[in-house]
Amino acid sequence: MNTGPSCGRKSTLRLKSVRWIYQAFFLLLFILLLAATSYFGLGSLPVKFFLEASPLLALSSILAGATLATGMLLSLATIGLTVIFGRVFCGWICPMGTLNQATGWLLSRRSKRENLSINRWRSWYVTKYVILAVLIVLALLGVNAAGWLDPIALLVRSLSTGIFPSLGEATGFLYIKQPAFQGGWILAVLFLAILAANLWVPRLWCRALCPLGALLGLISRYPFFKIHRQDSLCSGCSLCVIGCQGADEPLGDHRVMECFVCLNCTEHCPDSAITYHLLPPSASSIPTSMPRRTIMKASLAAVAVPFAIKASAGGTLFPSRRRIRPPGALPEDDFLDLCIRCGECMKVCPVNALHPAWDEAGIEGLWSPVLVPRLGYCEYNCNLCSRVCPTGAIGAFTVEEKIGKPIVIGAAMIDRGRCLPWANNRPCTVCEEMCPTDPKAILFDRILIASGPESREILQPRVVLERCIGCGICENKCPVLADPAIYVISSGESRDPSNTIVGARA
């Protein structure tokens, strides 16, 4: 604690420490809420809190899906906060921002001189505005691409499918049953690459790429509180730049839209010339000049994208048979309009059945949830995925509705060439035992096998398509290794009456 008058700071608790406390609090809160996104944790905890606070996800939901889940009204609070205080979300709240800042701080040691240059504004930091423009154009055309790049969705997805499972495997403590996600390592590597970029440029993601940051930047053009430099006191030493997080250059005309309100400049200024001020007297800040031509070109190019991806095989026009959606998922077009690929449903699924899609749902469905029955099945008495979906892409349903209607997500098909009773005359019928419906959707026929003088009875399974709900437990538990002898396809799903083999259900 500084007590001497020479120090020039009056408060005993430095602003920087206060900010770190906030950042640590919100990062911890984020991680705890994500960890609580599990069968045990889902009580009254607001596990969707951070996702619902993102105005980018809310905007994309409105533009692409013409709807907004009630909980996402929370994003209005973030907007209000930004209007009043500037981008405090980036500097004080965003867990992705905190991780970026902490990584840079821990892993790179730069000299004073290096810091003075690396924290200056670069023209290419406007890339994020181009990204935001493209995301908005895509959303208007019905492609909800915001979730791929929204920092909260990105963080939830990366931690849930990549980082947490790795930590669980290393420590053995995080899970009761260690989950594994298809392609989870790629999502982990992408995330680690974003963190590693801080070695090159501090907070590169936040400064140059983050579309949520861009949106908040636009909102914070005229904040009530902003950085104010008193020219009469400034000796022009440039030390304010040394810890500047947003590269917003408080030393000259302050780029207010880029400022994360980290307030480091107010502390580093030896002349006490910089303050964080309510409606500062003179207009000392300038807007970021938008790369208008680039934005226009990128937006025009983006117009072509939806048609190309929708017409690709595996997309909505030509679905893959493996595109099995969680129960309660809206019809595919509406589902993709709202799904932000945050991976909350994958995190909460108690049987590790939901996985990020890679080629199952076309390029538009990248990282959206698909059921991979070989890895996990849809638990019969369970609706956890619908309870954590922040956007309503997975509509709310009760367990009673799921069983009573029933909500169908697919249909099981038997491969008689692999099925042990069919192909090898060996007893098995595990699929029939596991089938959760009542009456069962898998029956067996008693077949008399006569070979030589002896004959014996064998039970051969058969799927009753009208009863099958596509939960996939049969495929999951099928003892035939490699390709299973019974497998689920999306046909018969409740949300799409045209995707059916048998016509009307019984």
Next chain:
Amino acid sequence: MDRRTFLQRCLWAVGTLGISSGAALYFRDRRQSSGPLPTFRDHRSGLQIPGGIVQVHGKDIPSMVEIALKPFGGMEALIRPGEILLIKPNAAWDRTPEQAANTHPEIVAALVTMGLAAGAGSVIVADIACNDPRKTFDRSGIRDAAERSGASLVIPDTFVDVAYHGSFIQSFPTGRVFLEADRIINVPIVKHHSLTRATLGLKNWYGLLGGRRHKLHQMIHESVVDLAVAIKPTFTLMDATRVLIANGPQGGSLDNVRSMGLIAAGTDPVALDAWGAGLLGLTPLDLPFIRLGRAAGLGTHEYGTIMREEIDLEA
């Protein structure tokens, strides 16, 4: 580079290598060590438990359990003070008690209470479910019953290869917690099963296995008996308070559940299974695993001959 720098760098290199090798060794040591595979101990050793079986009919489950154990000397005859007692219910399915797919939670609670009263050091309730174990223990009421009565509910998460030396199962991954108990009470439920026609006490040992245990269905009767020979429980108490008579083993509709108000207990697992088969309207010797169990010397299918008492609390 001078000598000092050279030595400093050498020290750094050795230090870094040492730390990373230490970490590597730490993680490697967590794998299962090689050596002879463990086997189940005789959970009846040192005890003198009378033979035969007992049948109790009634409504009040705690007193039914109490009375069922009395002819055998009560719970005090089954454990010694300080020992670890493990209760193995059938908790395989994410179903409610009324749906009769899992052991009645009140029976579990009664056994836990009696075990603690008899001086058990600790009582563990464990099973390896087919559905998600957390949901299964919750919906079946068994978590609540176990925790309310003072047992610790264990969802097995570590598995060791156990030697069974059976005709079909040589060894199989098994929940470690089951090896750690001094006494095990098998608490199966009588219910219909599509493949074996009945799930009873012998088949309840499937619930100790991890791995891809469903491949055992191809030799299900042999597997069931292999397990029952190798795992020597202290005692068996069979739940037939309500019986699933069709669409087993998990049921669903209450139309297939019959209220019978019965339990049976004893030390002869074959006799108890034969008794349960009778409740389902089956002829015991029609069930291959009962034939095989009898041939393996596990007990008699003529349960009537060793029935010690048939107690009716309603009479």
